[in-house]
Amino acid sequence: MTTATATRGLVEIHNVRKSFHGTEVLKGIDLTVQPGEVVALLGPSGSGKSTLLRTINHLETVDAGSVTVDGEFIGYELRHGKLHELREREILRRRTEVGIVFQNFHLFPHLTALENVTEAPLALKRLGKDDAAELARGLLDRVGLAHKADAYPRQLSGGQQQRVAIARALALQPKVLLFDEPTSALDPELVGEVLDVIRDLAKLGTTLVIVTHEIGFAREVADGVVFLDDGHVIEQGAPDEVLTRPQHPRTREFLAKVLG
Numbered sequence: 579m580t581t582a583t584a585t586r587g588l589v590e591i592h593n594v595r596k597s598f599h600g601t602e603v604l605k606g607i608d609l610t611v612q613p614g615e616v617v618a619l620l621g622p623s624g625s626g627k628s629t630l631l632r633t634i635n636h637l638e639t640v641d642a643g644s645v646t647v648d649g650e651f652i653g654y655e656l657r658h659g660k661l662h663e664l665r666e667r668e669i670l671r672r673r674t675e676v677g678i679v680f681q682n683f684h685l686f687p688h689l690t691a692l693e694n695v696t697e698a699p700l701a702l703k704r705l706g707k708d709d710a711a712e713l714a715r716g717l718l719d720r721v722g723l724a725h726k727a728d729a730y731p732r733q734l735s736g737g738q739q740q741r742v743a744i745a746r747a748l749a750l751q752p753k754v755l756l757f758d759e760p761t762s763a764l765d766p767e768l769v770g771e772v773l774d775v776i777r778d779l780a781k782l783g784t785t786l787v788i789v790t791h792e793i794g795f796a797r798e799v800a801d802g803v804v805f806l807d808d809g810h811v812i813e814q815g816a817p818d819e820v821l822t823r824p825q826h827p828r829t830r831e832f833l834a835k836v837l838g
């Protein structure tokens with residue numbers, strides 16, 4: 579939810595194009611996400627949602643156009659009017675400003691929940707061991723898992739693993755948090771606990787971009803809904819507008835399908 583206090587996490591996407599092996603999958607995307615705003619990204623399979631999300635933290639380079647967070651390019655710098663890709667080290671540093679949570683959690687299997695959360699702050703030398711552990715305990719508490727700090731991923735349910743993954747993403751205090759279908763791999767009874775955590779984050783004023791098929795959740799939590807179809811943004815606006823009175827036939831078709 580947009581809050582008056584949110585001052586960081588402005589995402590500006592200008593005319594972004596991306597091809598794989600000659601096939602264009604992002605065909606000139608323009609999108610602005612305000613600081614603290616929660617945007618739900620919807621669209622059919624293959625429409626480019628994950629690719630777009632990945633361009634925001636430079637897991638994917640762009641062929642044309644630009645993506646900035648608070649005016650800064652994540653993967654590039656502007657020199658003499660041209661964009662140059664940054665060195666890996668600098669990209670890694672800037673990428674920490676944009677956290678990402680994947681469908682399949684991607685936790686380190688050989689590390690405990692606590693160690694999964696402390697790993698990045700320690701590796702980046704942001705914090706000492708004790709401070710990192712204290713931060714991690716606080717974050718695990720925030721996602722309702724203080725009692726699972728010493729558990730390994732295999733000892734946790736999917737919902738619990740995803741909540742650890744969210745705590746891990748928060749450990750670097752990102753300006754923007756991206757979610758790529760965070761509940762799609764979960765059994766239905768575990769979806770709610772993960773959505774509850776995301777709902778709390780939305781209230782705290784972190785900019786969130788969430789790819790999801792949970793239309794009810796999008797309607798309740800998102801400030802804006804964006805529909806992607808075949809590499810284009812075909813419709814965007816307030817959830818009540820877009821989800822209740824979609825204008826574009828492809829949006830109507832998609833909603834009819836996911837709402838059954």
Ligand SMILES: Nc1ncnc2c1ncn2[C@@H]1O[C@H](COP(=O)(O)OP(=O)(O)OP(=O)(O)O)[C@@H](O)[C@H]1O
Nearest residue numbers: 598599603621622623624625626627628629630806
């Ligand atoms: N690394 C890659 N190499 C080649 N093609 C890719 C790559 N990543 C994505 N694509 C292609 O780009 C298109 C868009 O993929 P993307 O994963 O962004 O879609 P999506 O909207 O996230 O779909 P889904 O809902 O199934 O997750 C697809 O046709 C996909 O096959």
Ligand SMILES: [Mg+2]
Nearest residue numbers: 627628629758
């Ligand atoms: Mg995807």
